[in-house]
Amino acid sequence: MNRRAVSPVIATLLMIAIAVASGTLVYVWSMGIVGTLQGSGGQQTKQQLMLEAYKATGSTWTLNLRNPGSATVTVAAVYVNGTSCAFTPTGFTLGPTAAGALQVTVASGLSQGVGYPVKIVTVDGALFTFTVIAGRSE
Numbered sequence: 001m002n003r004r005a006v007s008p009v010i011a012t013l014l015m016i017a018i019a020v021a022s023g024t025l026v027y028v029w030s031m032g033i034v035g036t037l038q039g040s041g042g043q044q045t046k047q048q049l050m051l052e053a054y055k056a057t058g059s060t061w062t063l064n065l066r067n068p069g070s071a072t073v074t075v076a077a078v079y080v081n082g083t084s085c086a087f088t089p090t091g092f093t094l095g096p097t098a099a100g101a102l103q104v105t106v107a108s109g110l111s112q113g114v115g116y117p118v119k120i121v122t123v124d125g126a127l128f129t130f131t132v133i134a135g136r137s138e
Contacts, residue, residue, distance in 0.1 A: 046071035047122055051130040052099065055137040056106075063102045063118070063132070067094035073126070079119040080106045080132075110134045 004015075013055075048069030055062040057110075069075045075092040078085045086105045094100055110116060112135035120128045 020046065043120055047073050047096070047124065047126045049122075049128040051118075056132045056134050057137065059106055060095075060109060061104045061132065063104060064099065065094060065102055065120075065131075066097060066099040070096050072089060073114055073121045074126050075102065075120055075125045077120070077121040078102070078104050079117075080104065081110065081116045083107050088102075119136055 005011075018131075027064045046069055048067060050066045050068060051063060052066050053064040073094045074088065080089045083106075085107070085128045092100065092102050104118070113133065115133045118130045118132050120130075122128075
């Protein structure tokens with residue numbers, strides 16, 4: 001019983017110092033990430049793509065797309081229901097505020113009246129997902 005630990009005052013000061021140091025580390029780390037994201041802006045964060053209309057009949061679907069963003073969008077890949085699909089024109093590109101039609105060749109066996117996810121990936125890594133109902137035009 002003669003052993004004594006650190007006094008309560010010293011223990012409290014140590015806890016406060018550890019809390020301040022860890023808070024400072026978290027602040028510096030988070031500001032580094034936020035600064036990187038805001039400073040460079042990343043091309044994919046500037047890209048935007050809208051599906052205005054589509055015609056999903058047969059094995060070739062037409063997707064009418066619009067780029068309301070401030071960066072040029074170039075399509076690198078198109079996936080329908082998780083399957084990579086061929087598309088034309090190759091290297092489909094939309095400048096800022098431009099619109100265009102993308103022809104996508106889909107795999108057979110898609111059920112009519114069922115909504116399928118269409119994912120469009122750009123060369124800069126941005127991903128846009130839309131739902132298209134097979135056998136319909138909208």
